[in-house]
Amino acid sequence: MTRRADRRLRPERESHFDTRSKGVIFSAGGALPLLLIAVLEPTFLRPGTLPILVGIVVFTVVTVGFTVRVGTLTDRQFTVLGSGGMLGVAVCAFLIADPSGARAVTAMLAVVPALAASGSPRRVTLSLTGAAVILAVALSINGAEGVVRYVAAGAAVTTVIVPALLIAAMRTSLESVTERLETLANTDPLTGLLNRRGMLPEVEALLARACLTRKAVVVSLVDVDHFKAVNDTRGHAAGDDVLTTVAEAIARQVPSDAVVARLGGEEFLVLRVAATVTGLEEHILEAVRSSCDVTVSIGVAQADVRPGSADAVVDVETTLDRLTYAADRALYTAKTSGRDRVAFALEDPVEWPLGGISSRRDRLEVLRRGAS
Known part of the structure; x- marks a missing residue:
């Protein structure tokens, strides 16, 4: 050696x-x-x-x-x-x-x-x-x-x-x-939401849960409209207040098993397991409108999650980036269509290996974490 x-x-x-x-x-x-x-x-x-x-x-x-x-x-x-x-x-x-x-x-x-x-x-x-x-x-x-x-x-x-x-x-x-x-280390100090590092274990568990339940993963990118103008005209303290208010409005609307994180700047990420895309994003739009004097645009991507090979090495960051990129394309559509709205996109199915949770106890634990 x-x-x-x-x-x-x-x-x-x-x-x-x-x-x-x-x-x-x-x-x-x-x-x-x-x-x-x-x-x-x-x-x-x-x-x-x-x-x-x-x-x-x-x-x-x-x-x-x-x-x-x-x-x-x-x-x-x-x-x-x-x-x-x-x-x-x-x-x-x-x-x-x-x-x-x-x-x-x-x-x-x-x-x-x-x-x-x-x-x-x-x-x-x-x-x-x-x-x-x-x-x-x-x-x-x-x-x-x-x-x-x-x-x-x-x-x-x-x-x-x-x-x-x-x-x-x-x-x-x-x-x-x-x-x-x-x-x-795992949370955003301003809003208290998860940061990218903190959300990765939650995203991994969410993908496993989607695979076990044969449901889709819905990824929503929420971006504050004209946020630069808020900082330029009212100051960064006012901008921080806007970000905090938007984060609270999002957190109030999402289900308890969803993953909510701040990606940075004025952009937020919501991941959840759902059979179909519901009207959650519309509720987020309305909650932001009623909470502060800004609006948000939301890009939504949906992808089915299928069991992959137990021997496959799948990086959760790579999978997350793929899903986020699809939601970002939809967000661009929402921005160019006038802002303060939701745009949707479909992503190809995602394979997720279940080799690490093959036992019944591990499967129940994954499902329990989603229900808690």
């Missing part, structure tokens, strides 16, 4: 493991030094408990091997391996003869809840954290007397809960920031 090919493949290898799986691999190695110490220093463990430690080490090796093999653990796999790992830590702590060594090993019970907080659902995190707290408290108060028992129990609870809480808070904050950045 050449160096160039190796560089191309390296990102895929690095992304094979998620953070949670990497944590399981690295943290599972904690039992191996215990076995080495127990062999070198027989008094380190309680008498006759070395075979139990060997069994824990075997489970650790199996955990590491399984995680390396699957790469990214499912929630169920992580729960099973994490629970087994915590039980192994608790048993190791109990096997150690020196109380100070046992307390040091007990602190490792905080690892699994912290890993769960980094990437598991809340119910998994809460259940593993609760189990870790119970084990840590039981091990900490074992052999302690009087007030020391309560101090040891409090320290054990703190050791387990604080890292999990901190990581959960960091994860929530990161997800919130990521969501805001994604919203900014």
Whole structure:
């Protein structure tokens, strides 16, 4: 393999493991030094408990091997391996003869809840954290007397809960920031509609839905008439108000499963799945007239969507550009015919592969997204 090919493949290898799986691999190695110490220093463990430690080490090796093999653990796999790992830590702590060594090993019970907080659902995190707290408290108060028992129990609870809480808070904050950045990247800041980048996944789902339902895709280009004159005579602030008002008028008229986006400038795009072209565009014209003192021209193209080869590579951007170009021709007709009107065009059928949604569950999900 050449160096160039190796560089191309390296990102895929690095992304094979998620953070949670990497944590399981690295943290599972904690039992191996215990076995080495127990062999070198027989008094380190309680008498006759070395075979139990060997069994824990075997489970650790199996955990590491399984995680390396699957790469990214499912929630169920992580729960099973994490629970087994915590039980192994608790048993190791109990096997150690020196109380100070046992307390040091007990602190490792905080690892699994912290890993769960980094990437598991809340119910998994809460259940593993609760189990870790119970084990840590039981091990900490074992052999302690009087007030020391309560101090040891409090320290054990703190050791387990604080890292999990901190990581959960960091994860929530990161997800919130990521969501805001994604919203900014996918929407037009002026109108709040989708931009081209944001609408591509929605268009892909819409094409799949049209293919499944054997309906057509209707593409409407809405362009504000004489918008340059608005900016030149009334200023750009007034132009922004016009664009916002037109966007709101369009959004009020389209069905909930339609894709509405601002392409840029004074041009808006509406895509929907429909058996036939209805009077939606006329309603948009009237809504704009009643909302502000401008008019719009609309070009509409309709294309049937047929199932294509599952092996075919179809670019959603190329398909969208083809449909938009057909609607743009109709928009030109509306403009040259006097503006403030709708013009229609028919486009040749579009093929869309359904290889990625071949299962019944995936098909239902596509249809559900259209109905929501």
